[in-house]
Amino acid sequence: MAFTYQVSQPYLTGREQEYLTEAVSSGWISSQGPFVGRFEEQFAEYNEYAHGVACSSGTTALTLALRALGIGPGDEVIVPEFTMIASAWAVTYTGATPVFIDCADDLNMDVELLESKITARTKAIMPVHIYGRRCEMDAIMKIAYEYNLRVIEDSAEAHGVRPVADIACFSLFANKIISAGEGGVCVTNDRHLAEQMAHLRGMAFSREHDFIHKKLAYNFRMTNLQAAVALAQLEKLDEILEIRKRIEAHYDAGLEGIEGLTKLPPRDVLWMYDIRAERRDDLRESLAVDGIETRLFFQPMSRQPMYLDPVWPSLNATRFASDGLYLPTYTGLTEGDQDRIIAKIRQFYKAD
Numbered sequence: 001m002a003f004t005y006q007v008s009q010p011y012l013t014g015r016e017q018e019y020l021t022e023a024v025s026s027g028w029i030s031s032q033g034p035f036v037g038r039f040e041e042q043f044a045e046y047n048e049y050a051h052g053v054a055c056s057s058g059t060t061a062l063t064l065a066l067r068a069l070g071i072g073p074g075d076e077v078i079v080p081e082f083t084m085i086a087s088a089w090a091v092t093y094t095g096a097t098p099v100f101i102d103c104a105d106d107l108n109m110d111v112e113l114l115e116s117k118i119t120a121r122t123k124a125i126m127p128v129h130i131y132g133r134r135c136e137m138d139a140i141m142k143i144a145y146e147y148n149l150r151v152i153e154d155s156a157e158a159h160g161v162r163p164v165a166d167i168a169c170f171s172l173f174a175n176k177i178i179s180a181g182e183g184g185v186c187v188t189n190d191r192h193l194a195e196q197m198a199h200l201r202g203m204a205f206s207r208e209h210d211f212i213h214k215k216l217a218y219n220f221r222m223t224n225l226q227a228a229v230a231l232a233q234l235e236k237l238d239e240i241l242e243i244r245k246r247i248e249a250h251y252d253a254g255l256e257g258i259e260g261l262t263k264l265p266p267r268d269v270l271w272m273y274d275i276r277a278e279r280r281d282d283l284r285e286s287l288a289v290d291g292i293e294t295r296l297f298f299q300p301m302s303r304q305p306m307y308l309d310p311v312w313p314s315l316n317a318t319r320f321a322s323d324g325l326y327l328p329t330y331t332g333l334t335e336g337d338q339d340r341i342i343a344k345i346r347q348f349y350k351a352d
């Protein structure tokens, strides 16, 4: 079904075409081209980190980060219940075990529960800034320091939130705040970790290129074509964040005082405008008829068939999954578009 208002659309109003043409004209289309290094350097600088390592997706960024930190079989990594499956999968890919932690009322990992999840096997914590809300990083970093744990920030949904962890991983998928179509990038201040991630990303070739490979590695490289688009997007990031701030404020004002809707706390950057709704499934259907696409919230990790917890604990994350949805949220969305979406929601709840 074609929606008039999709939940997400890329915003390609900068120098994407120019850089892409430059990349194609130069003949550099593989990961060897100069845009990759330029993007890595500027992305790291934007985030006030020393090193950037570009790769093929947010998922592979997380995998590289975990592997570079030496996490593997027998280790545990604390991952939120309420997140996209890739956060947990990255841990599973390394052979380590994800240990799930419920969310608080801002949908982010509940820091109060953090210490209760730490065991002798715990090696790292993976906070995820859900829908653009920054996790309580001070508290998380303090606990990590006390227990000598590494921290990997899953910043896939939070470009513009300055990371503080050992490694932060971003996604450049088409629905994220900035995009390269597909892509990912890690930032770190540790030169050794950056080198490890770059090494693992590119099949662990030896310096001598003698085809002796000492590690199980990957082809997780980003092409120069993707990096050309990513760099143009990065140049626009501040502007994109400003526009999205206005989108958030306009939804906030328009959806004020509707009985049946519950707002969530404000975001640090807007990825998706999330809200809790009574009769959510009926609302979704009614909006879809009017050409407005919405998306459900994430399902808790311990409800996923592959991570199914037979104890079936009562979770905050389950509550949110049962009545949460997000509205069309993209940088090109106009106030007029938003007004039409808001009017339909008001109509549904008879809140005119």
Ligand SMILES: *Cc1c(COP(=O)(O)O)cnc(C)c1O
Pocket: 057, 058, 059, 060, 083, 084, 086, 087, 128, 154, 156, 157, 171, 172, 173, 183, 184
């Ligand atoms: C999108 C996303 C990912 C995965 O990124 P891809 O580029 O799609 O692999 C990981 N974690 C979170 C929280 C995400 O939203």
